[in-house]
Amino acid sequence: SQQGEEDPQALSIQEGENATMNCSYKTSINNLQWYRQNSGRGLVHLILIRSNEREKHSGRLRVTLDTSKKSSSLLITASRAADTASYFCAPILLTSGSRLTFGEGTQLTVNP
Amino acid sequence: KAGVTQTPRYLIKTRGQQVTLSCSPISGHRSVSWYQQTPGQGLQFLFEYFSETQRNKGNFPGRFSGRQFSNSRSEMNVSTLELGDSALYLCASSFSVGRDTGELFFGEGSRLTVL
Numbered sequence: 159s160q161q162g163e164e165d166p167q168a169l170s171i172q173e174g175e176n177a178t179m180n181c182s183y184k185t186s187i188n189n190l191q192w193y194r195q196n197s198g199r200g201l202v203h204l205i206l207i208r209s210n211e212r213e214k215h216s217g218r219l220r221v222t223l224d225t226s227k228k229s230s231s232l233l234i235t236a237s238r239a240a241d242t243a244s245y246f247c248a249p250i251l252l253t254s255g256s257r258l259t260f261g262e263g264t265q266l267t268v269n270p
Numbered sequence: 271k272a273g274v275t276q277t278p279r280y281l282i283k284t285r286g287q288q289v290t291l292s293c294s295p296i297s298g299h300r301s302v303s304w305y306q307q308t309p310g311q312g313l314q315f316l317f318e319y320f321s322e323t324q325r326n327k328g329n330f331p332g333r334f335s336g337r338q339f340s341n342s343r344s345e346m347n348v349s350t351l352e353l354g355d356s357a358l359y360l361c362a363s364s365f366s367v368g369r370d371t372g373e374l375f376f377g378e379g380s381r382l383t384v385l
Contacts, residue, residue: 191374198379200274200376200378201362206372257303262312263312
């Protein structure tokens with residue numbers, strides 16, 4: 159399986175600012191997914207980007223993927239206090255099935 | 271459409287006991303996977319079931335086992351509980367099969383505390 163490493167480990171910003179989180183991985187992938195987890199809750203799927211895509215948008219989320227650098231970034235624009243959560247990336251290999259390997263995540267705190 | 275349902279949400283056990291956790295996937299989803307989340311180890315994959323067959327298994331001891339029923343509901347069992355088994359156990363279901371791994375839908379988890 160393939161593990162993503164999120165960076166930074168923690169990020170604290172003010173409401174209305176943008177938040178950028180990065181993900182790096184080591185081998186070729188089929189797609190890459192981002193998930194959010196509010197404290198003590200289950201993970202929520204945010205967005206999936208395929209290996210042949212470079213950028214994808216969903217509401218206030220923008221994800222980029224650079225397969226040559228083996229990295230992805232998640233941008234949350236105009237952040238809100240409700241965006242406070244941990245964010246995880248999950249690089250997916252063809253053979254992964256539902257076996258996702260998560261890093262430690264980025265803990266985002268949005269201050270009102 | 272109902273989401274992934276996990277029961278129980280919270281439970282307390284003592285060392286040496288065993289526990290069974292249940293997961294009902296989203297209707298139509300045939301893949302169910304389980305994850306353990308602890309502060310020290312983060313999110314770790316336990317196993318995945320598809321059509322009642324275990325497709326993938328993580329690096330956990332044999333005390334951790336699971337199964338899937340014909341209606342796709344899944345259970346996981348931990349025998350001879352240890353303090354280190356205290357964790358949030360998350361179940362996820364997926365419609366995707368084969369080569370295309372789509373999104374996973376997670377339940378709210380079962381919080382196990384071992385005393």
